[in-house]
Amino acid sequence: MRVESKFLNRILYIRPSGEIDEHNATSARKEVDTLAEQYVTLAQQVVFDLGEISFMDSTGIGFLIGRYKKFHRYGVPMYIANPSQATDKILTVSGVYTLIPKI
């Protein structure tokens, strides 16, 4: 799992790429949480760009909600951008957008 990021106008953009399943989630968590620790006190909001995610199952739901809870603790809202049709379907079915709105 590769994770790209940028910090612009107090917005932290996180763009993971590849497949989020049980096998890849551990490394994705580690990478993203390192970024989170670095920027959580500086960021006004976090945008997860899912445009490069080629596959995601419920492990990805748990992953996104887990990150949401981390940022929420610091009062930093999180958003989702660019989901593929397949990713959008699974996020809609599991109600993720009620916690993490799509922009």
Place this chain on the structure above:
Amino acid sequence: MSNYMKLEIAAKSENEGFARSAVAAFALGLNPSISELSDIKTAVSEAVTNCVVHAYASERHGERKILIECQTEKKQTEGGFLHITITDYGCGIEDVDKAVLPFFTTLSADERSGMGFTIMQTFMSDFSLKSEKGKGTIVKMTKEIGVEKEEVRERADA
């Protein structure tokens, strides 16, 4: 004309990607759309992941195997059905009616959302779950292929 395949894999997370891709490749014979194929991949990933993280969670289990069987059934006209059976010989499920409820998980500490069975049910055309404590679990799912309107169908092999 029907087709059949049987795949036995070790219950390891590194086999999840292989398992869903193998079933998707087998399904190509039914000429599915991209979204039908992606539904199948997701549902298989859910069932296989459950075997890895729940069925064989305890150290007691010696042989940790997952059996995946697929059968195609072609309609006279376009399309057909893909029947998938995923079996494990792990710990089994205490209460299957409870397990299938949205958000029900026994592993909330591990960032599990409890959506696996809900996703299998909504992404597939038919779903059933059988389990026996200490013996194992059988998930059966069917995907009807070719039900989308022709104009919105995007061929997966195009």
